[in-house]
Each structure stands twice: as structure tokens, then as C-alpha cells.
Amino acid sequence: MDDVFKALADESRRSLLDRLHARNGQTLNDLCDGLDMSRQAVTKHLAILETANLIATLKHGREKLHYLNPVPIHEIGERWIKKFDRAKLVALGELKRQLEKRDE
Amino acid sequence: MDDVFKALADESRRSLLDRLHARNGQTLNDLCDGLDMSRQAVTKHLAILETANLIATLKHGREKLHYLNPVPIHEIGERWIKKFDRAKLVALGELKRQLEKRDE
DNA sequence: TTGACATGCAACCATTTGGTTGCCTATTAT
DNA sequence: ATAATAGGCAACCAAATGGTTGCATGTCAA
Structure with missing residues (x-):
């Protein structure tokens, strides 16, 4: 599960997932299109996404x-x-009230 | 939102959230207890958790x-x-079937 | 008031991360 | 057969990350 959280931590990777969500089964070159890298x-x-099992390839x-x-x-x-x-x-108001109580 | 994903990417931080979930309002020293760091x-x-607005402090x-x-x-x-x-x-079987079709 | 306790700050360090470039291999189309 | 296309591999690099240690500050209790 740590793999998944780590994989999701990067905006580029999340946007790759978004792209696949919009259109599944894209090639590497498809996915590169329009990306600035x-x-x-x-x-x-x-x-990284594949290791986290977030994508499968064929x-x-x-x-x-x-x-x-x-x-x-x-x-x-x-x-x-x-x-x-x-x-x-x-x-926060609630918290403060609790704190006042602590002192009594 | 990126802040949140990044904050959640670390196991130590997730476990800090877990600890607060179990008992809210702990001090720094409370939270250090038993941790190997x-x-x-x-x-x-x-x-980092506070910056991501995942915790509030008082x-x-x-x-x-x-x-x-x-x-x-x-x-x-x-x-x-x-x-x-x-x-x-x-x-995967489904995927393969789709692929066969692509070639026709 | 003085010592102990809870926390803050800053410098430093090793490793990981996200990116690059250059070149290699495999498959397809002419 | 040959060139173009799709992708893979490896070395390298700067910056971010997760950790440390040492010292400073603020608050409470004896």
C-alpha cells in the first residue's frame, strides 16, 4: 500500500492515471503527447505506476x-x-472550551 | 491537493495520523512515544501534515x-x-480479445 | 529563582527522486 | 533491404526528502 501512496504523490503520475481514465489502452507515445517532459x-x-499495480501493460x-x-x-x-x-x-472554539476544562 | 498527497506518501506521517485518529489532541512528546526517530x-x-492542513495545532x-x-x-x-x-x-483475456479485433 | 521539561531553530548529511542525454534493440512500412 | 518508428537501458545530475545533532527559548514546579 505504501507503493500506491508513493506513486500517487506525484502530480505527473496522477495526471497519467487521469489520461488513462479518459482513454484506456494508450501507448507510451500517446501518453507523452503534450507533456512537458x-x-x-x-x-x-x-x-512506478506499474510497480504499484496501478496500471497493467500489454x-x-x-x-x-x-x-x-x-x-x-x-x-x-x-x-x-x-x-x-x-x-x-x-x-477551534470547541477545542478551546475543552482546554479550559483541563485546568480545573 | 498536491500537498495532501505528498503528506500522505510517507508511512511515518500516515501512522501519526492514525495515532491522532485513535486519540486526538496529543502533544509532540506523546506522539514521539515508541517511535524510532x-x-x-x-x-x-x-x-508537513500541518501545511497540508491535515492537522491543526493549539x-x-x-x-x-x-x-x-x-x-x-x-x-x-x-x-x-x-x-x-x-x-x-x-x-486480461478481454484485453487480448480487443487487441485481436484491432488487427482486422 | 532555579532547574527541569516541552518545544523551536539551524546546520548538516546521505539517500531518493525526477529529470536529462546518448545509444541500443525490435518491429513495421516502403 | 533499409529506413523510420516504438520503446528500452544506463549513466549522469540537481534538488528534494528524511533523518541527525547541538543549541536556544519559553514555561512550569520545587
Whole structure:
């Protein structure tokens, strides 16, 4: 799971996932289009996403097709984010009131 | 939002959030307890979490109390993870079938 | 008021990260 | 057959990251 969080920490990688979400099965060159970085940089990002199991690839001739795997993202939602959903932000005023009590 | 993703990318920081989730309003020293790193390292992690608005702090005498703010985590769930929830992992067999079609 | 305690600040360090360039290999099209 | 196309590999680099240590400051208690 750490792999997934680390992979998601980079904006370029999140935008690659967005692109695949918009259109699945793109080649490396497709994914490079319009991006302000070298093909090799993109390759590295894709490798990190693949290691985190966020994308799966399939060779087809000289092309490599990239497919989004939404499962790990879903699991982060289920196993991590949901835990915090019940917690509510205690207003600062409320906090202060509690603190006053502590002193009595 | 990038701040939040980056803050969550580190296991130590996620576990600090977990600790606050278990018991809110802990001091720096509380949070250091049992952790295998210096107080200053923890301070830095907490600063990053605070910048990402994941925790709020309140000075109380010589102590600094740390409170979890679950809102940004919730927002990542709503604004980012939900988007991918509808996407389904296309089985590899399915993918291959699609590829065969491409060639015709 | 003086010592202990809770925290802050700054300099420093090794490793990781995100990027580059140059060249190599494999597949396709002419 | 040959050139163009798609991608892979490796070396290198600067900056960010996660950690350390040493010292300073502010607050509480004896």
C-alpha cells in the first residue's frame, strides 16, 4: 500500500492515471503527447505506476499498451480513507472550551 | 491537493495520523512515544501534515496539542478516488480479445 | 529563582527522486 | 533491404526528502 501512496504523490503520475481514465489502452507515445517532459521521464513514471499495480501493460507488436487498474485506488478509499470519514473536525472554539476544562 | 498527497506518501506521517485518529489532541512528546526517530524528525513530519492542513495545532502553555483534520482526506475520497471507482479492471483475456479485433 | 521539561531553530548529511542525454534493440512500412 | 518508428537501458545530475545533532527559548514546579 505504501507503493500506491508513493506513486500517487506525484502530480505527473496522477495526471497519467487521469489520461488513462479518459482513454484506456494508450501507448507510451500517446501518453507523452503534450507533456512537458522527455519520453524517458514518462517511462519511469509509468514503471512506478506499474510497480504499484496501478496500471497493467500489454505488448502488442512494437507498441506497449497501458491499462488503468483502479483496484488499488479503490482499496485506499475502502481501507484507509473510510476510517477517517467518521472523524469530524472539532471547531477551534470547541477545542478551546475543552482546554479550559483541563485546568480545573 | 498536491500537498495532501505528498503528506500522505510517507508511512511515518500516515501512522501519526492514525495515532491522532485513535486519540486526538496529543502533544509532540506523546506522539514521539515508541517511535524510532528523534523528536525533531517527528516535528518535521508534523509540520508537513500541518501545511497540508491535515492537522491543526493549539498551544497550551508549554505544550502544543495536535488535532486531526479529516477534511482533506475526505476530499481526496470525494474528488479523486470516486472518479476511478466506476472504472473496472478489464480482465486480461478481454484485453487480448480487443487487441485481436484491432488487427482486422 | 532555579532547574527541569516541552518545544523551536539551524546546520548538516546521505539517500531518493525526477529529470536529462546518448545509444541500443525490435518491429513495421516502403 | 533499409529506413523510420516504438520503446528500452544506463549513466549522469540537481534538488528534494528524511533523518541527525547541538543549541536556544519559553514555561512550569520545587
